[in-house]
Amino acid sequence: MQSDGKRMGSGLNKPFSKEPVSAEEAAAEKRNHFAVRASSILAFVECDDELRPKLREAIVDAMLWAQTQP
Numbered sequence: 001m002q003s004d005g006k007r008m009g010s011g012l013n014k015p016f017s018k019e020p021v022s023a024e025e026a027a028a029e030k031r032n033h034f035a036v037r038a039s040s041i042l043a044f045v046e047c048d049d050e051l052r053p054k055l056r057e058a059i060v061d062a063m064l065w066a067q068t069q070p
Contacts (some may be wrong), residue, residue: 030064031060
């Protein structure tokens with residue numbers, strides 16, 4: 001929440017704007033949210049620091065793939 005008490009948008013719309021973001025911006029934002037979740041998952045996994053970026057990418061790809069499944 002911002003200091004003035006106003007809430008930010010969900011991210012699928014530009015904050016305080018009625019114009020929706022482009023599909024490309026929405027996809028990039030979704031991927032970023034999943035990357036944050038992947039980082040949280042990796043916080044519980046002990047692995048080599050060199051492997052973390054590859055594992056994070058694999059987790060994000062798996063999350064995106066799972067959304068396409070019925």
